[in-house]
Amino acid sequence: MNSKKGMFAKEYLWRTIVTLCGLSVIVLTLVIGGFLVYKGSGTFFKFHHTIGEFLFSPDWAPIDNMEGGGSVGTLIFIVGSLSTCGLALLIATPFALGSAIFMTEIAPSFGEKFYRPVIQIFAGIPSVVYGWAGLTVLVPAIRNVFHRQVGHSILAAGLVLAIMIFPTITSVSADAIRSVPKDYRMGAYGMGSTRWQTIYKIVLPASASGIFSAIILGLARAFGEALAVAMVIGQTTALPTSIFSTTKSLTTEITAQMGNAMEGGETKTALWTLALLLFLISLLFIFLIHYFSRKKPETSGKHTKKAVKGGM
Amino acid sequence: MRKQSLKKAAALAISVMCMAGVFTGCGNNKSNTSSGDNANTDAKLTGSITAAGSSALKPLVDDAADLFNEKHPDVNITIDAGGSGEGLKQVAEGTVNIGNSDVEAAEKLDASKASQLVDHKVCVVTMAPIVNKDVTAGGVKNLTKQQLTDIFTGKITNWKEVGGADESIVLITRPESSGTRATFKKYALGGATEASNKSMETDDSGVLLQNVKTTKGAIGYVALSYLTKDASVDTVSLDGVAPTLENTYSGKYPVWTYEHMYTKGTPNETTQKFLDYIMSDEYGKKMESLGYGVSSKMQVKEH
Numbered sequence: 001m002n003s004k005k006g007m008f009a010k011e012y013l014w015r016t017i018v019t020l021c022g023l024s025v026i027v028l029t030l031v032i033g034g035f036l037v038y039k040g041s042g043t044f045f046k047f048h049h050t051i052g053e054f055l056f057s058p059d060w061a062p063i064d065n066m067e068g069g070g071s072v073g074t075l076i077f078i079v080g081s082l083s084t085c086g087l088a089l090l091i092a093t094p095f096a097l098g099s100a101i102f103m104t105e106i107a108p109s110f111g112e113k114f115y116r117p118v119i120q121i122f123a124g125i126p127s128v129v130y131g132w133a134g135l136t137v138l139v140p141a142i143r144n145v146f147h148r149q150v151g152h153s154i155l156a157a158g159l160v161l162a163i164m165i166f167p168t169i170t171s172v173s174a175d176a177i178r179s180v181p182k183d184y185r186m187g188a189y190g191m192g193s194t195r196w197q198t199i200y201k202i203v204l205p206a207s208a209s210g211i212f213s214a215i216i217l218g219l220a221r222a223f224g225e226a227l228a229v230a231m232v233i234g235q236t237t238a239l240p241t242s243i244f245s246t247t248k249s250l251t252t253e254i255t256a257q258m259g260n261a262m263e264g265g266e267t268k269t270a271l272w273t274l275a276l277l278l279f280l281i282s283l284l285f286i287f288l289i290h291y292f293s294r295k296k297p298e299t300s301g302k303h304t305k306k307a308v309k310g311g312m
Numbered sequence: 313m314r315k316q317s318l319k320k321a322a323a324l325a326i327s328v329m330c331m332a333g334v335f336t337g338c339g340n341n342k343s344n345t346s347s348g349d350n351a352n353t354d355a356k357l358t359g360s361i362t363a364a365g366s367s368a369l370k371p372l373v374d375d376a377a378d379l380f381n382e383k384h385p386d387v388n389i390t391i392d393a394g395g396s397g398e399g400l401k402q403v404a405e406g407t408v409n410i411g412n413s414d415v416e417a418a419e420k421l422d423a424s425k426a427s428q429l430v431d432h433k434v435c436v437v438t439m440a441p442i443v444n445k446d447v448t449a450g451g452v453k454n455l456t457k458q459q460l461t462d463i464f465t466g467k468i469t470n471w472k473e474v475g476g477a478d479e480s481i482v483l484i485t486r487p488e489s490s491g492t493r494a495t496f497k498k499y500a501l502g503g504a505t506e507a508s509n510k511s512m513e514t515d516d517s518g519v520l521l522q523n524v525k526t527t528k529g530a531i532g533y534v535a536l537s538y539l540t541k542d543a544s545v546d547t548v549s550l551d552g553v554a555p556t557l558e559n560t561y562s563g564k565y566p567v568w569t570y571e572h573m574y575t576k577g578t579p580n581e582t583t584q585k586f587l588d589y590i591m592s593d594e595y596g597k598k599m600e601s602l603g604y605g606v607s608s609k610m611q612v613k614e615h
Contacts (some may be wrong), residue, residue, distance in 0.1 A: 064397055064489050149480055149529055238509035246512055256515050260489035262397025267489055
């Protein structure tokens with residue numbers, strides 16, 4: 001009797017608590033997903049728009065009442081999100097990879113003691129600070145350097161996002177590079193490779209899956225960023241024609257309209273559908289990350305599969 | 313093995329219940345807030361007032377609530393934003409006592425719901441076109457209604473076409489769901505739809521003001537209440553009439569709208585006292601200093 005009670009406290013109680021915590025995360029994710037589907041599907045079932053219109057039409061003019069009858073094409077926002085995030089990746093990835101290689105291969109002790117903490121601080125700066133700095137420094141700079149009347153642009157948003165995702169990509173790819181076994185490097189040196197040849201031919205290919213995961217993590221962060229982008233993108237409902245165009249992204253449109261739109265009306269329902277789209281896109285990113293990391297020999301495929309299921 | 317799966321099931325059940333608790337908790341809170349009226353005497357006003365809706369009207373109601381509380385400290389006033397539509401919807405459902413709105417109830421709700429609501433036109437908001445200082449320096453101090461419409465619909469794209477310097481016009485506006493935009497469209501642009509594919513939208517009037525201030529050749533619009541403290545942008549006259557409260561009262565300046573505070577049926581005593589206070593002459597002076605117009609001074613009642 002006594003030992004059984006002891007066993008309860010020692011083992012089962014804590015196991016139950018830990019299980020509860022784990023399950024609540026899964027349930028919460030499912031509930032949020034279900035909620036977004038419930039709210040967002042109204043665009044298609046209640047207001048009878050087609051998925052084709054939603055995804056591929058540039059006409060965005062939902063009407064803020066219960067009857068609807070507007071148009072809900074979100075192509076502009078999808079293109080806006082893709083172009084700003086793509087630009088951010090183009091700018092950030094070379095820098096991030098370079099610094100990841102620098103802090104792991106070129107100057108490991110300096111990298112560990114100084115560079116890594118700096119990157120971590122970098123990652124902890126709130127997005128409103130980046131946005132504000134972008135608005136006060138970057139936007140006037142673009143205006144002056146390129147002699148434009150308006151500094152708000154895809155370029156400004158891409159630069160701000162690039163700075164924001166740089167630490168994410170750097171630290172995750174540094175971890176990937178660091179996890180390449182030392183034997184590989186020794187083998188390469190033994191064959192007569194220089195340091196650069198070792199990095200370029202052996203270390204980078206061996207850590208490629210981790211680096212892809214890092215890039216996709218960065219992309220996911222860029223996609224979800226609303227505040228900083230909203231401050232510098234210049235929010236115009238038009239397809240961009242150049243990197244100096246002002247446009248809108250998925251997240252900025254949600255934040256701009258949600259405060260005024262009426263719950264249950266066509267505008268708000270369309271915004272919920274935008275949120276659902278963002279949710280699906282981030283699911284896709286998570287799937288991609290698992291897909292790439294499954295190729296890694298260290299992780300067992302079974303484990304990853306399970307995690308993906310849990311995430312959905 | 314069986315025991316384990318039983319435990320798992322129990323754990324799952326408990327965690328689901330926890331979640332359910334969290335959600336229902338939220339739901340209950342909301343409906344509780346509308347209770348607590350009628351229990352008052354003439355001597356001491358008690359109870360609570362809840363209001364939701366227009367973010368343009370909120371600063372004024374907040375200010376009035378603070379002053380009202382100094383007189384009646386036992387009255388508990390809660391004011392939420394959420395947009396005009398949300399305020400109207402909530403007051404029609406009875407979730408809040410007062411629904412604040414920039415537009416008339418019939419524009420957002422269906423007729424049967426709108427007819428239950430009682431309108432209190434608490435103040436007048438005047439919207440003014442504002443421009444960057446270099447536009448007025450370039451010679452544009454007045455625009456006709458037609459010119460303004462052509463500018464906002466994207467037909468006129470350079471200031472030289474309306475007598476200014478050779479400079480592109482940058483449109484800075486508010487999102488489609490904004491009440492300010494709706495008013496400006498209706499009374500300044502004659503109902504013409506703004507060229508949203510050529511204008512930069514801003515999330516609130518404060519940001520709009522900031523963007524007009526820093527962008528050369530920019531034009532936008534805000535309520536006069538935003539211009540009482542900030543002289544860093546210039547207003548433009550419309551058909552020769554400057555956007556001021558005096559011109560609004562006399563009916564010369566057309567871009568104004570009533571701000572509405574709707575109640576469902578006749579309000580309770582506490583709510584009625586609060587509405588009376590906002591519309592009193594005493595508070596009217598404060599209202600004008602904040603840039604809002606007093607409804608009773610309007611010489612024209614309709615547009």
